[in-house]
Amino acid sequence: MDITLILFNFLGGLGLFLFGIKAMSDGLQSVAGDKMRLFLEKGTSTPLRGVLTGTFVTALIQSSSGTTVLAVGLVNAGLLSLRQAIGIIMGANIGTTVTAYLIGFDLKDYALPIIALGVFLIFFSKNKKFNYIGQVIFGFGLLFFGMDVMGQGMKPLRTSDFFINLMTDVEHNVFLGVLIGTIFTGIVQSSSATTGILQELAHQGAVTLSQVVPILFGINVGTTITALLAGIGASVVARRAALSHFFFNVIGTMIFLPLFLTGIFLKVVIFITDKFYILIPGSGSWETLNIKMQIAQIHGVFNITNTILLLPFVTILAAIVTKFIPSKEGEIDAAPQFLEPRLLTNLPVALSNAKHELLRMGNIAYDTLENAVEYFFTRKDENQKTANSCEAIVDKLQVEIESYVLRAISGKNLTSVLSKRSHTIMMAIGDIERVGDHAQNIVELADYASAHGLGFSDKALGDLEKMTEQVKEILLLSLEALEKEDKHLAQKVIEKDNIIDEMEKELRKAHIARVNARKCNGNVGAVYLDILSNLERIGDHSVNVAGYVIGNEA
Numbered sequence: 092m093d094i095t096l097i098l099f100n101f102l103g104g105l106g107l108f109l110f111g112i113k114a115m116s117d118g119l120q121s122v123a124g125d126k127m128r129l130f131l132e133k134g135t136s137t138p139l140r141g142v143l144t145g146t147f148v149t150a151l152i153q154s155s156s157g158t159t160v161l162a163v164g165l166v167n168a169g170l171l172s173l174r175q176a177i178g179i180i181m182g183a184n185i186g187t188t189v190t191a192y193l194i195g196f197d198l199k200d201y202a203l204p205i206i207a208l209g210v211f212l213i214f215f216s217k218n219k220k221f222n223y224i225g226q227v228i229f230g231f232g233l234l235f236f237g238m239d240v241m242g243q244g245m246k247p248l249r250t251s252d253f254f255i256n257l258m259t260d261v262e263h264n265v266f267l268g269v270l271i272g273t274i275f276t277g278i279v280q281s282s283s284a285t286t287g288i289l290q291e292l293a294h295q296g297a298v299t300l301s302q303v304v305p306i307l308f309g310i311n312v313g314t315t316i317t318a319l320l321a322g323i324g325a326s327v328v329a330r331r332a333a334l335s336h337f338f339f340n341v342i343g344t345m346i347f348l349p350l351f352l353t354g355i356f357l358k359v360v361i362f363i364t365d366k367f368y369i370l371i372p373g374s375g376s377w378e379t380l381n382i383k384m385q386i387a388q389i390h391g392v393f394n395i396t397n398t399i400l401l402l403p404f405v406t407i408l409a410a411i412v413t414k415f416i417p418s419k420e421g422e423i424d425a426a427p428q429f430l431e432p433r434l435l436t437n438l439p440v441a442l443s444n445a446k447h448e449l450l451r452m453g454n455i456a457y458d459t460l461e462n463a464v465e466y467f468f469t470r471k472d473e474n475q476k477t478a479n480s481c482e483a484i485v486d487k488l489q490v491e492i493e494s495y496v497l498r499a500i501s502g503k504n505l506t507s508v509l510s511k512r513s514h515t516i517m518m519a520i521g522d523i524e525r526v527g528d529h530a531q532n533i534v535e536l537a538d539y540a541s542a543h544g545l546g547f548s549d550k551a552l553g554d555l556e557k558m559t560e561q562v563k564e565i566l567l568l569s570l571e572a573l574e575k576e577d578k579h580l581a582q583k584v585i586e587k588d589n590i591i592d593e594m595e596k597e598l599r600k601a602h603i604a605r606v607n608a609r610k611c612n613g614n615v616g617a618v619y620l621d622i623l624s625n626l627e628r629i630g631d632h633s634v635n636v637a638g639y640v641i642g643n644e645a
Contacts, residue, residue: 162176209228
């Protein structure tokens with residue numbers, strides 16, 4: 092047995108398979124664009140609808156991790172509850188079995204013509220949509236070609252004493268099978284690839300169904316490792332979603348492993364196949380299905396029945412993961428919550444995520460202003476600490492969002508809509524960051540007033556309070572206009588800024604009159620006028636944000 096040839100064929104075929112899956116996923120996501128995110132938002136009013144939506148989207152984009160990442164982003168945006176996200180994750184488990192069914196068709200004889208068609212559409216079509224469709228077809232063909240190459244490498248395993256003994260051990264110790272499936276899937280980071288390898292081994296006659304099933308259970312546990320690793324250092328909600336995925340698949344394995352050992356599970360799969368054969372490619376029953384399709388059916392029945400069994404307990408699962416990963420009350424997560432690097436190849440979704448993060452940055456800038464103003468009036472340490480913390484997060488997010496958008500658009504031919512959208516985000520980042528800076532200036536001016544024992548008249552404080560309310564209102568209105576891309580709201584921001592400009596002039600004039608009348612001293616006057624100036628500048632930056640919305644035809 093030539094070990095080198097086996098490894099070269101196996102690893103090369105695995106590489107082609109994984110690249111084919113990625114090409115399919117990227118092409119389908121590019122075709123779907125932002126509609127996929129909107130579909131997830133609209134189709135998850137209940138956990139059951141979340142399951143159906145998660146199944147459909149994952150089957151469409153061939154990426155359960157991509158679906159899970161989108162779900163987590165929508166939870167962070169407040170558009171989904173954790174319960175609804177768990178429903179989507181359950182559905183993603185079902186949707187990812189579609190790849191196994193595709194492999195069951197065994198189209199390796201047609202792999203090269205399929206690849207050729209995909210390449211033709213990619214290189215010879217000037218229509219972007221046809222390019223993406225070509226990418227999907229290319230990936231589909233590469234998937235089968237990779238399976239064929241892997242199969243050539245795995246043929247000698249049928250006569251390998253080491254492999255035969257290992258599979259015999261799996262048959263006698265199902266936990267070893269679960270462990271093998273978990274570890275290998277964790278390394279490869281693709282349940283579709285590991286399932287495909289199992290299907291090919293069974294096709295070669297190297298493994299039996301009784302050896303396949305425990306490994307298949309392990310694959311379902313191993314596929315959660317990617318999400319768990321991605322959750323390290325991520326937001327609280329992201330970690331909860333990843334942990335719920337892990338718990339869901341582990342509980343399913345604990346339920347179905349005893350059923351497999353007693354022989355019940357395979358009988359259920361055969362019964363379902365025989366009764367609903369019309370839904371399965373084949374000529375009518377379990378016995379007529381090829382071994383690859385039988386494995387796909389086992390994989391599908393496990394994930395569907397596991398979801399049916401655990402769906403009523405979604406609320407309990409959400410409560411458990413919340414207990415495991417509690418959030419600290421009042422703490423603002425400094426890490427970006429929406430800038431998922433795995434979605435950079437899907438430009439519409441990546442820009443949508445960047446916009447979500449920008450709006451989050453805007454709300455934190457608003458919190459900076461609110462706490463800075465409150466600190467000026469009350470001198471409470473907690474307001475000072477919160478304002479300083481929020482301002483530091485705003486600065487950090489500015490760098491993160493700019494970097495993410497630049498990576499997303501780099502080297503790509505942008506449509507006019509996407510070009511304007513990216514321009515709006517990049518321009519608005521600077522203005523929102525400056526809002527945080529001006530709010531921080533107010534904190535420093537309050538500290539200066541405290542250190543020098545400066546006091547303000549009731550009239551001055553009353554006027555200042557009125558102006559801060561106007562400024563906070565215009566800032567919130569500009570963020571709402573940005574979120575909804577509402578030009579009517581943006582126009583209101585510009586109109587309200589005229590009120591703030593006039594108010595700033597009147598208050599400045601009135602305060603100078605008080606200083607001249609010796610009702611306030613010069614140092615107090617300087618601090619007061621600086622605060623007015625910072626508030627007026629926040630209004631100006633709000634107007635700039637509104638201006639980008641008006642200029643954005645997207």
